[in-house]
Amino acid sequence: MNRLSTAWGDVALARYPEDPRETLRAWDAADEYLLRRLAEDDMRASLPSPPAAPTGSLVVLGDRWGALTVSLAAYGPVQITDSFLGQSATRAALARNGVEETAVRMLSARDTPPARIDVLLVRVPKSLALLEDQLHRLAPAVHADTVIIGTGMVTEIHTSTLKLFERIIGPTRTSLAVRKARLIFCTPDTSIPRTAGPWPLRYALPDDAGTPGGRPGVIVNHAGIFCADRLDIGTRFFLKNLPARHDAERVVDLGCGNGVIGTAVALANPRAEVTFVDESFSAVASAEATYRENVDSDAPAAFLIADGVSGIADGSVDLVLNNPPFHSHRATTDTTARRMFEGARRVLRPGGELWVVGNRHLGYHVRLRRLFGNCEVMASDPKFVVLRAVRS
Numbered sequence: 001m002n003r004l005s006t007a008w009g010d011v012a013l014a015r016y017p018e019d020p021r022e023t024l025r026a027w028d029a030a031d032e033y034l035l036r037r038l039a040e041d042d043m044r045a046s047l048p049s050p051p052a053a054p055t056g057s058l059v060v061l062g063d064r065w066g067a068l069t070v071s072l073a074a075y076g077p078v079q080i081t082d083s084f085l086g087q088s089a090t091r092a093a094l095a096r097n098g099v100e101e102t103a104v105r106m107l108s109a110r111d112t113p114p115a116r117i118d119v120l121l122v123r124v125p126k127s128l129a130l131l132e133d134q135l136h137r138l139a140p141a142v143h144a145d146t147v148i149i150g151t152g153m154v155t156e157i158h159t160s161t162l163k164l165f166e167r168i169i170g171p172t173r174t175s176l177a178v179r180k181a182r183l184i185f186c187t188p189d190t191s192i193p194r195t196a197g198p199w200p201l202r203y204a205l206p207d208d209a210g211t212p213g214g215r216p217g218v219i220v221n222h223a224g225i226f227c228a229d230r231l232d233i234g235t236r237f238f239l240k241n242l243p244a245r246h247d248a249e250r251v252v253d254l255g256c257g258n259g260v261i262g263t264a265v266a267l268a269n270p271r272a273e274v275t276f277v278d279e280s281f282s283a284v285a286s287a288e289a290t291y292r293e294n295v296d297s298d299a300p301a302a303f304l305i306a307d308g309v310s311g312i313a314d315g316s317v318d319l320v321l322n323n324p325p326f327h328s329h330r331a332t333t334d335t336t337a338r339r340m341f342e343g344a345r346r347v348l349r350p351g352g353e354l355w356v357v358g359n360r361h362l363g364y365h366v367r368l369r370r371l372f373g374n375c376e377v378m379a380s381d382p383k384f385v386v387l388r389a390v391r392s
């Protein structure tokens with residue numbers, strides 16, 4: 001845990017889940033730059049007068065770990081995020097800093113946004129598609145006098161980012177870079193037609209993306225989720241090599257993304273009860289849409305927005321399927337894969353199996369063998385392996 005100094009006081013912040021060994025801070029120079037600019041007199045005047053209730057007048061979009069929302073809690077912000085972990089970090093930070101949770105309203109990227117926004121702060125997300133989708137959703141609430149400021153590290157702000165603001169909201173200019181961070185100032189142009197964005201995107205699985213017994217037809221993808229516009233090659237390899245089983249069993253698609261893996265299992269084995277889990281609200285919404293689109297049996301399925309298996313009872317699961325995240329910050333993703341494997345072991349019944357797909361070079365087999373005492377290669381090609389570990 002670290003303390004961020006702001007014009008409104010110090011704020012104690014940590015990533016979620018909090019890990020005493022974690023060395024990464026819960027904010028960066030982009031958050032600090034925006035907070036400093038907001039503390040200047042002309043900007044302070046545009047913030048709602050404290051004590052404010054979270055009406056939607058001030059909206060914080062895409063706050064990573066709560067730094068913006070918690071620092072500005074006195075102004076009654078509405079936070080909009082696609083990340084359950086980000087939302088949980090914000091909740092924990094509010095409690096840690098003695099702020100009532102009711103001071104802030106937390107919405108997911110899939111919730112209906114506020115009807116009128118006077119100040120819109122945008123932490124530019126890593127996914128351009130998510131930004132596009134969110135700007136389309138928020139544009140109807142923006143009026144001619146809405147103050148809009150984006151922030152991000154220079155590596156996160158591209159010409160395409162600025163073009164999105166210009167196409168959907170209005171003319172844009174950027175600040176000088178300070179400590180490798182930049183601000184985006186966008187002036188609303190209310191003559192731009194407020195149209196719906198292109199998401200969710202639906203695509204058909206390629207004919208040769210085979211599964212033993214079950215091949216979902218259409219895959220539904222909300223903006224910002226993993227591989228939203230095409231099937232990932234690792235997922236494709238996993239689909240070809242899923243376990244073929246026909247008994248009644250409880251299956252977890254852990255880190256389900258668009259739900260293609262769990263849906264394939266439900267199609268191949270109508271007696272399977274699949275639980276789809278992801279920390280992204282849009283991923284779980286996509287998985288549910290993919291499942292409903294392809295499966296019409298009465299088999300119960302569950303859709304959980306959670307940190308890993310935290311919502312699942314210990315020893316209650318027969319099979320966990322997992323394509324762990326590997327793209328974001330290296331240290332964080334290693335930790336996530338490890339936590340997913342540990343969680344899977346906890347929720348599996350004795351004899352239950354964890355199947356994992358991964359790039360060969362990630363060395364998941366070493367970790368699984370250490371954790372489960374066994375690990376078998378079920379399939380491999382020059383790039384990927386599918387591994388099985390059995391809970392003893």
Ligand SMILES: C[S@@+](CC[C@H](N)C(=O)[O-])C[C@H]1O[C@@H](n2cnc3c(N)ncnc32)[C@H](O)[C@@H]1O
Pocket residue numbers: 085225226227232235254255256257258259260261277278279280283306307308309323324325326336
């Ligand atoms: C590599 S993607 C796999 C998606 C899908 N299963 C597939 O194969 O196409 C990893 C997924 O894990 C999710 N994820 C990352 N951290 C998570 C966490 N702590 N709890 C649950 N899901 C998480 C990501 O949102 C992402 O959808």
